Amino acid sequence: MTDMRPPTGPTPAQLPSDSRHARQIARRQLITEAVMAEGSMRIEDLTDRFGISLMTAHRDLDELVARGLLRKARGIVSAAPTSLIEASDLYRFSRQSTEKKAIAAAAMQFVEPGQAIFFDDSTTVLQMAPHLPAKVPLTAITNSLILMNELNGIRDLTLLGLGGQFHNWCNAFMGRMTTSEIKRLRADTLFLSMSAITDDIVFHQSPDMVETKRAMFDSASKRILLADHTKFERRALHAFADLTEFDVVIVDQATNPAHITRMRAKGINVIIATEAVSRVADVAEVE
Missing domain, CATH: 1.10.10.10 (Winged helix-like DNA-binding domain superfamily/Winged helix DNA-binding domain)
Structure with missing residues (x-):
């Protein structure tokens, strides 16, 4: 055996x-x-x-x-069972750490000083935190208690924490109170990640999570999805949005080329993380 x-x-x-x-x-x-x-x-x-x-x-x-x-x-x-039950933040944080860091670094090309930005509670988005001090002044809006703690104290960063019902499994606030607060705001950009992508539709196991993230989605001018390659191998219960509804989809280099080709054929703006990071580094070197 x-x-x-x-x-x-x-x-x-x-x-x-x-x-x-x-x-x-x-x-x-x-x-x-x-x-x-x-x-x-x-x-x-x-x-x-x-x-x-x-x-x-x-x-x-x-x-x-x-x-x-x-x-x-x-x-x-x-x-x-993790097919219909979301893994806790403890486990999610340990998975695909290298890929998530690359995706987060690539996402920073869409952050500009002066913006108001929604950040969801995903562990991929959390990896953007170390890069944000270089982009201040910013207004960061999040329902993630972990991200609030990470961003607290950054100079010239205005932190808006979304309250509501706290959920221990994801260390985040969700529910009616949270979505009500989100609907009163308007942000330049939303960065989020989800559990699964099936037939080019994004899914999540938690209906409360879908509702909370959808409120952010509807209140942001630009929507950017961060998705490591494992998202295409999973299934979840509740549909969130079609990939064509996102302005940008950032994936890692291990993503199946067939997925990338198919998405681009549909007009989806797909960015491969390592390529994006290289272009940013090249520009910086020239400057």
Whole structure:
């Protein structure tokens, strides 16, 4: 039988960190990846693999279960179905990190000083945060608590946090109160990402998320979709928008060329992230 376990690698205690909380986050990420790689595991096996007590294992798993990422029953922990249940921010942040950074860097060519911009709660959009200080003054509008914390304190950046009902699994605000606030605003640009792209239609598992992001979509002059190649391999339940409704779709270099050819044939403005980053770098070098 093929061993589906990820490489052993360092234990969380061996990972560089600045605090106990950082080690805890790193350990929970490793636990998540281990369980998702195998589908299910005995909790006792997790204690052996990660060198933690049974009590610590249950504490970590309870948090991951609360985030909707794992399930726990009778000494067994298993991965929650992700086809119709959105993975938590903890897991989403760890997936396709390199591709997301490239896409975020490419997206920055559409950010100009003085703009008011909607940023959704996606982990791909979150990767734009380190680039924003170079583009101030800006007004950033977001429902993401993580992004609010990242942007807080940036000089010459006006941060508008959208309130409403807080959802722990995505660390974001959604619902009627959130959409009501969004509808009172008008922004130059929206940057967002979604869970799945099927038949050139964008989908998401959460109807509340669709409603919140659609309100941003309708209140922005330009709409830019950030989509790594895995989005084309997934399915989700609730339709959001056709790709032709976006002004720009930014993908990574690993995206199937057939998808890119098809989208461009429909008149969709598709940008491949690494190409865009190279062009920006070339311009900067000339200047």
